[in-house]
Amino acid sequence: MKRLSLVLAVASLAVASQAASTLRQDIESMNKKIAKTFMAKDMAAFEKLVKPWVTSDFKYIEEGKTMNFKQMVDTMKQGYSMMGTITKVDTKILTLTEKGSTANEKSQHTMAWTSKGQDGKSHAFAFVGTSTNTYKKVNGKWLLAVMSMKTDKMTMDGKAMDMSKMGG
Secondary structure (H helix, E strand, C coil): CHHHHHHHHHHHCCCCCCCCCCHHHHHHHHHHHHHHHHHCCCHHHHHHHHHHHEEEEEEEEECCEEECHHHHHHHHHHHHHCCCEEEEEEEEEEEEEEECCEEEEEEEEEEEEEEECCCCCEEEEEEEEEEEEEEEEECCEEEEEEEEEEEEEEEECCEECCHHHCCC
16 A cells, blocks of 8 residues: 555655745645646656656655655556546645755645455545655755655545555
């Protein structure tokens, strides 16, 4: 199930800051664009959209495992291949602080989809996770340097799933 949280984790990636906008506005704008790629299950579009807005040494961290951008996207592609219809994607900024050329942000990610379970029947799945993200200003642009993801809750047909049994 780590693959599924990866899908949402990257939804908080930010676009480069423009003079007339704030980092918060940039993050919110990028989140909307990312959500569209997720709803369409278009990982090629996602990768093309996001790649320019992460640092060259970007790190994604989940459950003690660290991945670079390519590894993260490859894992996401695997996760999406197992999902049925995406019904909801949303990311909400909880906190954002800027200090000099560094910014720290915390976001809540939600996602819902339908997919066949191990029993062969269609089920409704939902995910809620929190990411802690570090942005760095590189050549005047805000880029995401580190994203650390935590799964808060996952349900199937409205019932909590035991994440310790999900594997990864």
